[in-house]
Amino acid sequence: MKYLRIRHRKHYKKRGQALKRQLIPNRVSIEQRPPIVETNMEVGHWEADTVIGKGHDGALLTLVERRTKYVLIVKLASKQARALATAAIKALRRSGLPVKTARAAPHYL
Numbered sequence: 001m002k003y004l005r006i007r008h009r010k011h012y013k014k015r016g017q018a019l020k021r022q023l024i025p026n027r028v029s030i031e032q033r034p035p036i037v038e039t040n041m042e043v044g045h046w047e048a049d050t051v052i053g054k055g056h057d058g059a060l061l062t063l064v065e066r067r068t069k070y071v072l073i074v075k076l077a078s079k080q081a082r083a084l085a086t087a088a089i090k091a092l093r094r095s096g097l098p099v100k101t102a103r104a105a106p107h108y109l
Contacts (some may be wrong), residue, residue, distance in 0.1 A: 029046045037101055048088060053080070059101035061087050065097055 037045045043065065051060040059079045063072040072091045078084050092099050 008011050033101060037066065041101070044098035046092070046099060046102040048102060050076075050079075050084065057059070059084075061089065061091070063091060063095075063102075065095075070095070070097060 004081055010092070011036040036042065045066045047064050047066060049062050049064075051062060053059065055080075061072075061074045061076055061084055063074075064070070072095055074091045076085045087100070
């Protein structure tokens with residue numbers, strides 16, 4: 001046993017290091033959205049999410065209207081926040097549906 005090769009080197013998490021990701025400034029939690037959104041009684045409440053391609057190559061923006069289940073899918077030029085915001089605004093304007101609230105879908109880890 002002592003002469004067997006070690007196939008994989010053990011990887012230890014680096015503890016005590018600060019997160020490199022930045023928090024979103026002026027972020028509003030999804031729990032703070034108006035109660036009318038949960039009832040799905042009116043058109044105009046949207047949820048957004050991003051889909052990242054294999055190998056982090058390419059990205060899609062999905063927008064879903066909660067009442068009608070109308071879906072918009074937009075290919076993003078880059079994964080930068082500004083490009084995503086611009087694409088969302090253009091897509092929502094072209095849809096012709098009202099926009100009362102728009103929230104990012106929650107991410108579960």
